[in-house]
Amino acid sequence: MPANFTRRRDLFLDAGLDDPEAAIAQIREDADAIGLADGDASTIADKLRATQHARSDLLGPVLDRLLADASEWLFDRGGDLATILWHARRLASDNHPCHLGGIAFTIAHRLFTSGREREAAALLRFLVEVEFDWGDLYQQPGVAYEFFKAREPNPLVWELLKYIERRVNETAERGLDQVRILELGCGTGNDALGLVSSERVVAYRGIDISESALDSHRQRMKPVLAARPELHHDLTRGDLVSVLRSQPVQDRFNVAYSYSSLHYFNSGELREIFDLARRILEPGVGLFAFGIKGHASIWDGQGVPLYRPDVWVNLDGQSRWFPSKTALADMIVRHGYEIRFHELHDHWSYSERGERDVFHFVVCSPRK
Ligand SMILES: C[S@@+](CC[C@H](N)C(=O)[O-])C[C@H]1O[C@@H](n2cnc3c(N)ncnc32)[C@H](O)[C@@H]1O
Known part of the structure; x- marks a missing residue:
């Protein structure tokens, strides 16, 4: 929902x-x-x-x-x-x-x-939530999500791949030497293309609610699959919570990944997403990597403050949570995960053209 x-x-x-x-x-x-x-x-x-x-x-x-x-x-x-x-x-x-x-x-x-x-x-x-076009009133000429646009992978991709390399090399961690990724809200595959550029990634599944985003994803992935026929790649259309609920547990992935998609879910649903990801990821080994807007993001403070002091309905009509580092870390720990890294990044990110934005980059694991 x-x-x-x-x-x-x-x-x-x-x-x-x-x-x-x-x-x-x-x-x-x-x-x-x-x-x-x-x-x-x-x-x-x-x-x-x-x-x-x-x-x-x-x-x-x-x-x-x-x-x-x-x-x-x-x-x-x-x-x-x-x-x-x-x-x-x-x-x-x-x-x-x-x-x-x-x-x-x-x-x-x-x-x-x-x-x-x-x-x-x-x-x-x-x-x-009346069903008519409020467009005249809240036209947003400045808003430029552009998530249908082909672009370079988000930097979290490279951070995650570097982290996995370090883990495998420094700790002789066997659980991550072959990486199987489940991406939540994969869109047109911007990050998927970066992720599968690593030979360590042997399987990738993307979930997104938008069929047109997935069509574009499929097209963009074709040359990669032609060059790497051994790579397992599939896409599922649907609401990611529902798909996760029906994901067979034996379909084990060792990395769940999500960029700029988790703000579509309220705190109760986030709890469920973390619980469902825990069913798939091996405790202590599997990784949940995600990027999410944060406190002092360009849209934090725009629109109308709703509740608990960091949830806003923004001028584009979407509600978002802008957690501080502490608030997000508390949530991750409360949901039974340990944080492997958590950094604030400041760069353009599906907001206003040319503007920088504050994003949390997080990698965490279900606690053993
Ligand atoms: C801002 S885009 C980010 C896309 C991609 N992660 C990227 O960085 O290019 C958010 C994506 O989440 C998808 N999305 C939104 N709600 C969803 C839901 N309930 N289930 C699955 N996908 C959803 C949208 O269709 C969109 O592709």
Whole structure:
């Protein structure tokens, strides 16, 4: 399930609402009532303005006062949406119950009127998930993921291959002398091509949800497979969590690899991905290598802060976690892995053209 859906549930849980599905349904119902779902993105601000008085009556003076400072709380005081909702829930009274749609649309309206149109649009898209094109409002001419573009392998590939060489040479480690890689979110094969350039890699399987990315991957891999017919290479289309769940354990890989794909999963799903990878990787020997955006990334702090202070819905409408080194290391250790190396790298990485970005490069192993 895309991270926006699971993180929206997490947001409501963090705000102390024990039935997140009911919260989501309520917001959607209110969006329908206001007419946000009628398909005309250019009139969202007008619709929010038109319902302003009705929303104030619905919320009552106490909640209205709380939300008056929402923009300052979110953008100048290091607050987040979960705490606003948490306070709103606590301040709600019998006369003015915690009306989620009223709260969400009032916050969005405050953002619009304080000149934060793109943040308001990203927030509404995240909360409401109405099926229409918000493109006019949150056009992103600067955003250049370009993960469909053929490019040099990410530097983590070379770091990982060097690490494996050191391990094999220095520790006479037998478990890694022939490397069998499972790549999660392999895309068009940028990193796969780097990985299989090592003779030590004898098998590679890539998983990706995008068929067109896999088509391009297949095409690009053809000359390599012609030159190395002994290399096992296959691709699976699907959601990587579902594929990992059904991955036969006897299909042992000794390296799981993922670059710029794990941010599509919330903390609960990451736990499951680490658990599932542990089923495949031999404890103490197998490696899980991944690259993930981190604290001080170019998009950390852009959009609307959601919860726990490093999860944001960015202006492109996607939610992301920007962990600090400590936060990420804690998660890895908590999930039963030992860290082999963990470095912060600063280079372009599927964000804005020409801009550098902060990425964690991690190699870890399931603890014995
Ligand atoms: C930023 S791209 C990175 C691609 C590749 N790792 C690279 O560095 O070139 C993220 C990739 O994750 C894939 N992806 C996103 N969600 C996925 C999911 N649930 N299961 C499998 N792949 C997913 C996307 O299709 C995309 O190819």
